[in-house]
Amino acid sequence: MTEIEIQENLKAKIKVLNETLWDNRVLNPSIEKWLSNFSSDKEKLHALYLLSKFMYFGAVPMRNLLKSLFRDLYRYPLIESIRKNNKDTLDVDLIEEKFKEEEKNTRFIGVGNPSESGAHLLYFFRQENKLSKKLFVYTDEILDRSGATIKLKFPEVKHYVFIDDFCGSGSQATSDDNNIKPCVDEIKKLSTDIQISYLMLFATSSGIKNVKKSGLYDRVEAVIELDDTYKCFDANSRVFPQRDNLYFEKDFTREFCYRLGRPLFYNINQKEGHTGDKLEKLSDYAALGWGDCQLLLGFFHNTPDNTLPIIWYDEDDIDWFPIFKRYNKKYSF
Incomplete structure (x- = not known):
């Protein structure tokens, strides 16, 4: 097969x-403009190949996944527990009554601040699962800091559920850099009876492992878990199966994705205030997607920065045209 035939396919x-x-x-004019980022015909052909492997989840699939998250990761485990605590009962009315009690004493929280994707998806989560808006809170509503001592604002609540669209490295759920970990730490200090869950639509296996290792959460689960085979350049990558090796070179693709991706993330890390050795290390860490996740994944509302930067980068400082744009976070005014 000729190169032209491969490209047309x-x-x-x-x-x-x-x-x-x-x-x-992704219409053809956008594809051609994106391909103009690459210098050689060989790079362009391999970039086109990567694009053909991209996984995109639109609004309807994401809504369905939010139904699955509620049903499979929240409702079913509770029902199993209710049955176990009631002599393995099959009494549907009793099970539903007990479940409603549990649901009433649960609060769902989006990961990140109100402008980020975790909180954004709660709107659809509430709609699809027909939930009361009273079951949703922000992290700063959980604790009462008005008095001399910190108290729980909702003493009746027995289950806090943090919901996220995607977990790559696990840093967002475990780092001191945002308000999630401090909030969880305070809840645990004030009550040992409250269960805290971190539930995601998508997560890498390593991200799940890192969040579990933190010990912050009683349950950590994802609707869809992405193992290392989803990493573009893993030894067992699904992006480069053996049958495609005749035409497409994994090592060549990794080289130019790293070479072009590193300065893109370097620029973002620099704008976030990182300097010196930390800036260099972070840029190495993120050249193939934050956390070296090497993904080809995007959603209707955004593209995770764990995806290859050559796919989504769209900052003013470097002339680069994205094919699946990422709306990057802006931390300064």
């Missing part, structure tokens, strides 16, 4: 993906 596949799964987000 890839474009035909991308066209089908765009029309059926990608919500027509």
